Amino acid sequence: MSDVIKLISPVDGSVYAERPALDESALNRVVTAARSAQADWAAAPLAERVACCLKALDALKAMNDEVVPELAWQMGRPVRYGGELGGTVERTEYCANTAAEALADIERTDKPGFKRYLKRVPLGIVMVIAPWNYPFMTAINTIMPALMAGNVVILKHAAQTLLVGERLARAFEIAGLPKGVFQNIVLTHAGTEKLLGSGVIDHVNFTGSVGGGRAIEKALSGTFATLGLELGGKDPAYVRADADLNYAVENLVDGAFYNSGQCCCGIERIYVHESRYDKFVEGFVDLTSQYKLGNPLDEATTLGPMAQTRFASWVREQTQEALRKGAKAHIDTTSFAMDKDGTPYLAPQVLTEVNHQMSVMREESFGPVVGIMKVKDDAEALQFMNDSPYGLTASIWTEDVDAAAEIGDKIETGTVFMNRCDYLDPALVWTGVKDTGKGAALSEIGFHNLTRPKSFHFRVDH
Template sequence: MTEHTLIAGPATPVTLEPRTNRHLIGGEWVDSSDGATFDRLSPSHGMLVSRSAKGGAAETEAAIAAASAAFDGGDWRFLPGKQRAALLSRVAELIDRERERIARIEVLESGKPITQALAEIEGAADLWRYAAALARTVHGDSHNSLGPDMLGVVLKEPIGTVGIITPWNFPFLIVCQKLPFALAAGCTAVVKPSELTPSTTVILGELLAEAGLPAGVVNIVLGHGEPVGATLSSHPGVDMVSFTGSTAVGKRIVAAGSGTLKKVSLELGGKNPQVIFPDADLDAAADAIAFGVYFNAGECCNSGSRIIVHEDVAEDLVARVAALSRRVPFGDPLNPATQVGAIISDDHLAKIDGHVRAAHEAGARVVIGGGVLAVPGLDGRFYAPTVIADVTPGMVVAREEVFGPVLSVLTFRTEDEAIRLANDASYGLSAGVWSRDVHTCLNFARRVSAGTIWTNTWMDGFAEMPFGGMKESGQGRELGRYGLEEFLEVKTVQMRVARGRSLWVDNG
């Protein structure tokens, strides 16, 4: 019996006409002033997928100027919520129309499975519809209890021009967790997608133009973090930066933004624990654990990569997870049967393998997996679904984000020990608890430091529910009403309404 389930590549090579991507600045599609470009090869199939204009400081500054002009001098910020909502709804319809095209190019640039990509594009359209609904609910408050002479009004206004910097692991979904909420609030934006996955953001820009978004409201600059992301983070014309990516880069963005004290919203890394108590449904837990760690090949900030299981059931649970790991189909991401696709790059593949090797050398036991695998018919980068047992809290694999299909298993004896282990990390993005006792679940939810707590499930998500982290997993929230509030500034207006009364000196 083979250790893993492989989905081979197609009998004939996949053919593709490579995309040409350009910047969107002030409503125009433009090349870089110096003509520079960069290529993206498919991490699964090896062919050239896209050739994109490589932006520099000049393109970034031009995009910021266009967004600032659209905010300061345009109509978007003052447009009635009804009209903004109508445009956002049109974008959702266009995303639905282009779902197959967007998903295919995302698969080829990122390596993720086609069925997953299609589901993500569907979810992204739903986010635009939800943001459209929120656009009509933006309002402030009034205070008529300040005395007979005063009326207080609290206004909620768009924060201004927003720099949106998105990662490679969910390139279309994550821009859709940010941009429609910024637009619903009345902001303008400059978007920088990852240089590894630029194409679907460019397609979104095309759909925004088709939907009738005014020129300059959304601009797209392609290129690398230095100088594009760095310029967005430090430029005084950018009022806010919303970033999803690594904690290390998030810290640099905060430092870069400190010179202008701009608002920074960060969704960063995680080393997310799932705690399994002895009364848990082990079949359900094992299934969710396998999903949580192998989804998107583990290249997911919400990956359930750290399992903390009661030692009475640890051996049983690990055996169940290992059995499921053997059945998870991975390989050709264009095959609908595939559930685990390719790793994003050679460098990241080596990083994942380095973590596994270091854990083994530190005394951990590799139960299954632990190596780079060749998939027949593909020139791709694939890493075997891997389970590592006998992990101790001090090991690097128990503390650092691997960002790959690698599960670390720790054990506990008491509830207090489980909660201490769950909190024993610099991250605080998400956490899960498995128990039939509601008191155990609620105690865990209240005592664990994480932005999202799942009980007897993993990675369910809804547009209505806020998402974000504690500690070094970030600051601010996306999704839900909280995701809209991130892009609003509060302004106090205090109005003296009485006539003929002196403010200070009694002239009467």
């Protein structure tokens, strides 16, 4: 009897969906189908592959009215925010518009009598292990460029968002994608580790925890598969003395609490120049207190439950530890009726008088809490921003572009923002440093990480 994967809804704790995990024989059929389909798919013209991906995008667009409440049930994001279609469209269309240039041959013409060029060829079978927090967009980051580049894709989605994989599979089916080119699977952790260790997968992209990334690296050991990892984050913001304060407050509150803080590049810690600190905190607390915590299916709700109760418990523990060590909480959580221990419903919280001896300023929270510290200058802000085992994004709030560039050069991170945060630009590479992971997605570099270079060296004059 096969294992059953259950999706427990954070809305009410019910089993929203359950699916049997593939057994070994079924998984072997998936791999065989993928390998059999790959050569013909890679041989298809690029324009044909791109067109098929765009048709799948059209199919996803047509599903969106059903997908939005489905996402709320699966992982708790309020329906008022409309799902993830905007980002999915933007990233897919960018890939479609740039695939030809990113995958073009590079010719070397400096030696008469020779024809020499570099070609980018697909890796083969790409496995995407996708997370629940942005279940469409994070998966699309790899799926679309992988398929356009001539790879075949096996998707294993998080148990919390089981139905997203099925939606994507249906979209590609509607688009007429050949059998075996894209397959959605349901698999246990043990089954996943066995598949990775088998050596049949050519590239793996994983978005998730640091511990999960280490487990995947271990499972792949000795297979020589390439690997992309986007893991933990503790993304900082620095508000300089010359910042537009109202603009910074509005955007940083959203950057901290959108999706209940369950964002890879969400704002988790803020450093504010001492001359603006009091007014910034006042404005930040006022705007945070206006959130409405509740059932995500209610249009009035602006903050839904966290995806699982254990995630909310971790944030509660971090907050209590900070308070025991002298932090000050600015939000009266009793005014949020839905906030209850033992549930995934958690009110937003703003902490001051925090320091880097507190977990909330060092370890990933991935929830609706943010610590704010006063700093005296750029140098002190930079010191604190780099005092982290993670490095995904950092944002600087200032009117001085040169200063932002100078500070940004010294921040240990994959992306530096000025006057914005919590956003993926498909034209720019998405990558991290330190424990945040390795590899890259988006931009032409994303295509390059899903292909391998092959050299052609022909002597034509002999």
